Each structure stands twice: as structure tokens, then as C-alpha cells.
Amino acid sequence: MSTAGPRTPQTSSSLTVSNRYGTPRRSLSRRAKLALAGGALGVAVVGAGFFALGQNGPQIDTKDVGFAVADAGHMTVDFQVTKDPEATVQCAIKALSDNYAVVGWKVATIGPAGETTAGTTAHRVQLRTESLAVSGGVDSCWAADANS
Template identity: 45%
Template structure:
């Protein structure tokens, strides 16, 4: 029969001899440096995304519409873009069931300006319709290369 000492009892079994000594954690100074570095990288990434998203950005919104007759509608809209960019916008005239009764693509070329406030301009475009429209909208706008 074997004795408890020879069978590897918990009193004689040493885990560190099998797996090595326990790992040491980071020192408090190393932890502070790691946290500060992570915060710095997060801040730099946020600044980079903010700047890169504002360059080459195109925004548009409906301002109003006028139903001129049964076969014409006029859409007023605002476009915000960089001065040197050319954009195209798809305009729709809709009837009371939201069906498209008129459509037009409008090209907006480069324009002059010096500040952020000058990036926005108001436009008005006339659309021919198949029958009487009840509203006019800007469906989408995109930059032209």
C-alpha cells in the first residue's frame, strides 16, 4: 500500500513547481502610463474623425415648395457643400398618395465664399409633373467627381 506522502497529498504537492511562480501585475506607474496613453489615443482618434467627417461633407434640406399648376411644381432647398465641389440633387414632386409625379436632377456647381457660413446656399428649381402634385422634396444629393 502507498502512503499519503507518496500519493501526492495536498500537503506535499507544490503547484508552483508544476506551473511556475505566479505572474506579477503591472506596477502602479506602468498602469498610469497605460491609462494616459489610451486616453491620448482616444482623444486623437476623436479629433481625427471630427475633422475628416467635416471635409467633403454634403448636407441638404427642403425649405419649401410651390404648386404652380397641374403640370408644374417648384421646390426650394438648401445645399451645404465645400466651395470647389459640384453636387447633383434629385428633386421629386409627389401627389397625395406619395407617388412620384415629377422628378428632376439639378446640378449645383462650385461657388465663391470664404467662411463656413458661405458653404450653404439656397436654390429653387421647377419640375414638370404628370398631374397635380401636393408637395415637392429633395430626395437625395451626391457629390460629382
């Protein structure tokens, strides 16, 4: 017989839980929690700065106006570009087939607008296509390098 006293229900259940799942881990100290919070805040500030600086490029907006399919090998895309009148941008124009495959692609360079102060200009680009296109438009535009 054992000389130890009877086990209390609380001790018995905590032993069962410890045996089944292991001993509970200690929580982080207050100093460790503050260090983790400070590190997360630092990463957030750096990330926000990165995205804010990435958005400082020139504002370029496009609007698809229309397209015309001449035949299975050619199409024309009409679009407008709104940009700084003195900026040079490049726009990727694409033609799509009925199953949304790209069947034509061309990069158009749009230079400064000259004497006009209006930022929106209209453009027409002719594309060669490898099969019949059913749609066309601007895929994306970006600021052109000064060396381009």
C-alpha cells in the same frame, strides 16, 4: 436469460436519448474555435474599413425650405445645400402626389459657390409634373464626377 448485469438508470436514459436524437456531436477543438474567432475578427475589420472609407466622400447636407404648386403640370421646390464651397454636387428633386407617388423628378447640378466662403447656398428648381403634386423636396444629393 441474459448473463449481463442490470442496467443502471443513467445508462438506460442516455441510451433512450441517443436512440431518439442521435449521439451527441463533439464540440469544436480549441484550435478550431480560435481559427473561427480569428476569421470573424478579420471579416469585421475588413467590413469596418470598407464602411469607413465609404464615408470619406464630401459631406453634403440638404434642407427643404418650401414648394409651390403652379398647376397640375408644374411646381417649384426651394431648398438649401451645405457643402464644400469648391465642390460640385448633384441633387435629385422629386414631386409627390397625394398618394405618395412620384409625379415629377429632376436632377439639379450645383456648382462651386464662387468667391463666398459660406458652405450653405439656397436654390430654386422648377419641375414638370405629370399630375397634380401636393409635396416636393430633395430626395438625395451626391458628389458630381469631375467628368460630368
